[in-house]
Amino acid sequence: MWFLYPPQFWSAFVPCATQNKDAVQLTLEQIDVIKRLVDKYPQYLQFATSVTDILEAHSARPRKIASLIGIEGGHSIANSLGVLRSYYQLGVRYMTLTHTCNTPWADSSNEAPVADGLTEFGEKVVREMNRLGMIVDLSHVGENTTRAAIRLSRAPVVFSHSSVYSLCNHKRNVPDDIIQSLKENGGIIMVNFFPDFVKCAPNATISDVAEHFHYIKRMIGADYVGIGGDFDGVNRVPRGLEDVSRYPELFAELLRSGQWNVQELKNLAGLNMLRVMRQVEKVRDEMRTNGVEPEEHPDSPNDNGNCTSNAFYTEYV
Template structure:
């Protein structure tokens, strides 16, 4: 029998090809909807958002995890592009810079209409699939980017924002971020403040998905309990598999299950293996664990491409999605479960958020208390109890008059 030593390796190769072929067959009709890609951030850093620069051509772009040929090779059919700005924009030019990043996403669709279709509804994603285009949606990454303004939240919705990540790596005046759990930041809102609840209520009313990646565990639990619609984690993994504070613990995964919510697994090596080195198989371990705890309908993909530095071996760029799907098939995931991971779970959550919205309902109007706001350049228009310069002068004159009258009596 020794003469057949070559048989088993050959059989393994054939089996591998079978899973890969089956993955591609499924993905031709149910392509990937990825929850988080930071290509717009790279376009800002590399080209200052000058999309007509010859080197910025998305058909030939090099040095990034994402370009058009790689997306097509990876069967990406839907992408939430991240409109992201770092925390150092908070209390400064956060809203302006966010608008610029949203503009970049819209211009990507205008510049490459044969590839991208900017959409805002779950039904539009399915239409883009049928038209063989990549449905392009906007996720705003970081609650600091609305500058604690319900009006800005609504304006960003009208410009196409369909999820808001409640925090990035900093607290907002109304919600706590994951660094609180690590001990690097102080809890300020104990999860969500009263104004934070108003933000979530308004997101429910509008039909904006609540994204809990980057938030503290207390914020996760508060949002999952408060929201009237399912929520998402656009790019987070399982804490039990890798105990990093950016990942989702099992008790929260149970809430995810109970609320029909969604965890879109992040590929950043530090979140996958808690080290700089990780593998595709370890990413599949996260998918397996979330499926085990929260159910197959709770699992999605949020690679975080072009937002991270280290990626697992086998998932180096967006072209590698079929290899991950092949691994799930090798692990006996059913076709239905795989289609859920690829797109159907996100489409379900998105449609349920849309159904829970109610634009006829009275909008939230109570602003955040002025004392919660920071920044020396802020004006105070609209805060009826906030002293204007005229009231300040009047109060000063009244105080002086009282003092002089008191001295006269002496």
């Protein structure tokens, strides 16, 4: 039944135009929308922040779709580790380090690199995400920043909606050397369905999408791949994958190829992500047991034009 009830990450996304402006407020409002959506449809959805929560939703009668929160774009933290920690407390369990814009501490695949990897503050962001138990997502992220994050992260990383560069040489896709590094890291690539990333063309088919799954499986195995359809973020979809109701058609396509068995398809449908989440939670627990303190950030980027005060004061009455 993992085919029909995979866990769902709802993206609290705000555009890059909000960077250095009201990104935090708008992100909080998006988190509020997600929580109200889940509350409005309790017969179908159940809020989740952990592997235990996901399994409870899946074993409920009737079954529920485990609903988690992710943030797509590091600009949403406004260069503040305190904001990052607050998002975790609100239930956020992954963050994409960048969207289509650079942050002062990490490079996007969409802009010329500035950090050329991760700055010292960017490294603190990744370490703090590991300490909190928040998944590091590398879709949209520049190649050198991606490589730096994989080297640094103690927990598995994910590409929440990216495809294979060797099959479509789009800057949003993942090169072979990074795919190879994922196996050692224990992370996963969740294949995106957008035709521009699948075929580097306006049109694609379900068979074209299947080729990306086959390629990753041949290179590093079926345990390191997932589904990142991105239906809410694209304006064109492949023929045969018009919406989530067509997921069974994708599994049938993979099964017909003779390259996948049923257990591998269950892993693809959600169990691989559960493995990643378990390891992220394990790293979090180990860091807590070892007394790892929250990252401090006196060196956080502060020349970004934010309309914020640099001073803290206490008023005594």
